[in-house]
Amino acid sequence: MSTVIQQSVQARMVASAPRMETLPATLQYDPNDPFTVRMAFPAPATLEGTEVAWEFSRELLAAGMDTEAGLGDVRIRPFGYDRTVLEFHAVEGVAMVHVHTAELRRFLERSQERVPTGDEHLFLGLDQKLATLLGDAR
Template identity: 65%
Template sequence: MSTVIEQPVEARLVAAAPRMQSIPATLRYDRCDRFAVRMTFPAPATLEGVEVCWTFARELLAAGLHAPEGQGDVRVRPYGYDRIVLEFHAPEGTAVVHVRAGEIRRFLEAAGELVPVGLEHLQLDLDHHLAELMRDA
């Protein structure tokens, strides 16, 4: 069984121009980091010309489907009938993207099949982590 889920999504960058630019992005969930999701934007889609990856709570993404969530660097909220707005705040500025809510739901369902919500703690391998700590001691 796979321990990682990756799903490409189409994000629409909200900018000053009247038409929103479509940019590719990838959502990623890894059983080893069971509370987090990652959203990666390829180098051509970023101002810096390098791949940018944001890591945030799976719970934040799920809650943002229904109501505005987040107070830090990543904020998520529903928008209209079938869109989700993700805001990424950095010292260089803020990026705002729209993603179809259906794509987010599909991703969260797949992540939930891999590690059910509320059962993340069962994925913790204490023996392995303890062995890693002791190895370095």
């Protein structure tokens, strides 16, 4: 049985205005997809009026809290002594949010209690999927 870990966080949208808007966001980790973290922003917090979610590696999140990490659509880096910046790059533009690093660390600790770093491959269920596939081939 898999238990999905979810944690609400307050993200601050970085904009050109001097005041940053606080947005609700949810971090999610599913042991059935052990390498992936999902960060979702609810519909009222987005320009499109629909939930927007980004998926990226748990390893990227862990690395980005201590040093600049990521080259693609998601980039993460520390900011000051207590915040982490997550950048989400899309065709429409770039969204940058600040999140308290302590919240991210707490989320990672919970995910690592469920699936220790380095043991992700044990949770992929490849043997079961292969048996199902081969069983269907008979």
